[in-house]
Amino acid sequence: MEKAPRKVDAVVEAVHYTPEGKIDFVRLHERRGAVFGDHILVRREDLMQRLRAKQVIYSGRRLAPWGNQFEFGAPLRLVNHNGGEWVRCGEDDSAEARDLLKGVPVL
Structure with a gap:
């Protein structure tokens, strides 16, 4: 896992x-200001719109005893x-025609 970024708009869990x-x-x-809100479910198109709008979105996981720490x-x-336009995580530049968020748990 990476060091905490300076600016982050959202975290995908x-x-x-x-x-x-x-x-x-x-x-x-x-x-939400200095803290993160509760989780929400976001569809692919909304996620892509956020990324096109230059929002900084990281993968991550919530730390158990601290509700607002990731x-x-x-x-x-x-x-x-x-x-096609695909969502990727990190430096993955594979030619696969699919979205791929490596390291993010699958629901």
């Missing part, structure tokens, strides 16, 4: 994929392959 390899939804915690993983980003 878990992901659910469709059979086609696209993200169906993610469990996300949004930053261990941060890699940042999420959009990549273009074969005319």
